[in-house]
Amino acid sequence: MPTLTEPKLIAGNANLPLAESIASRMSLYRGVDQELVDARVERFNDGEIFVEVFENVRGEDMFIIQPTSNPANDNLMELLIIADALRRSSAARITAVIPYFGYARQDRRTKARTPISAKLVANMLTGSGIERVLTMDLHAAQIQGFFDIPVDNLYASPIFALDVRNHFKGHMEDLMVVSPDVGGVARARELAKRINAPLSIVDKRREKPGEVAEMTVIGDVTDKICLIVDDICDTAGTLCKAAQVLMDKGAKEVHSYISHGVMSGPAVERVTNSVMKSLVITDTIQPTEAILKAPNIRVVPTAPIFTQAILNIWNGTSVSSLFEDKTLVPIYESLYR
Template identity: 75%
Template structure:
């Protein structure tokens, strides 16, 4: 599909530094300035959300950048209201760029009389007038099917692979990728395939939601450098326990790569005091000061891959090309150290 007009970006309050970084990256790629739409997204005294745009958007190809992270409900409402304002202002197309898709963990009925909140959120997004969604590492791939509009789900795995290959370049032969639970085996296998390593699994049994009763390791980790990979780190309880278990099984050291750093409650303190050598997050959720100050936490940027995906959507070219390291390497030039 030919480009309709210049791509225009608007950002909510969830992660403005990421939105600004995306705009800078797009400016670099295009050789022309791309800036965030001049708008205000604020709250009345009763916390109702109000959006006003100071630029004409009639006939424009609009990209709304907004993670639905904590506070999830406020950020989701900002996204919906921005989309409604754009639709009523005659934007040609509205794409929601949602680096972290909140409510994704509620993707099925886990027991009787519970909701499928991810489907409800998908319905709200479509009804608000959004015509396409761009996101990163959905908690469950089948959520794409909850939408009756196109959904482009990018993957952090190739970015993680590039970082692992740089950070552990002198000892890749001793690296093993570990899934912290059985449900994440597919994600771990994908990273292991990209870096050419073996795979192990931490099998956990929960006594109640959020409580892990027992954990066992499937696979040989003794003397190995373990790389745990998962999509979400919330309170970090499972991650820390899995690290302790791997160390008790003879692992040399343990690192973790997580797509979305929710980092609720005691998460940062737990990571800081844990046996984890390092935790690597993306900035799909704006890192707090505590996260940035933690000695064993690093943050990888998502602006390069998201900016290129936005440009590909705008120009009607392939987004799936961004699943490969060879395509991403030039985009991430300078992000990873060079010898």
């Protein structure tokens, strides 16, 4: 059945390099020049956000590319206002491509009189006219249930598996996947299964938020190349301490694979000075100059998988097929040969 609408991409200011890379790849995949929709997203002197779309989007299938990373509130408001502008301009469908979903760590009430902010954000997105969400590695899977619209959650683990197989050739039998906490075991197990490696866990106990009091390694990591797997690296305190604990327990090397490099405050300096051989993050959040210059931090691109997911949504075909190597390898073959 022929597609009646054209896919059009529009971006906020949160991660323009990723949006431009997606547009460039879509041009390559479709054989049609695909540029970001001409628009301006600006701020008045008092900080109010103003959006103006300069192209006709009536009846078009619109994709807004905007992670809600730091500054989370500004980027979230940009996304909501862009969606409202498109809805009022009679776009046929509006999909929010949110590579990093901010507020995802507030997915439940941990104590009395606290909000569930992830649910509030879901309500705001739906109310703005967004009809579908495409994201990557939600902090908690149940966030998909906060929405009354379809949510496609991509995973970084298939991309990480390709990277691991490429960078650890000849040493695959020495690898040990490590979850930095009990809550992340499912995520770590997924990568361990893909690369056929054993799994270990670092059990941590916190005295208060942001501080780790004690860490215990569950599993034998002696002479192993440990790969710590997690979804978010914020200040990198826990990550660097876990790496040190693993080395103290006899690990040969420690590397980390993190989906979203939030990298707040002293994070880059901590990683640079840590015992970690490498930290691999994706570009769901635009890397800072400090991250790009750090000797032991690498950034892997997500544009190939997001581009294909957008095309699959537009065509009405499977997005979950991108979790399989036979589908993912061809779109990353230029990076991992």
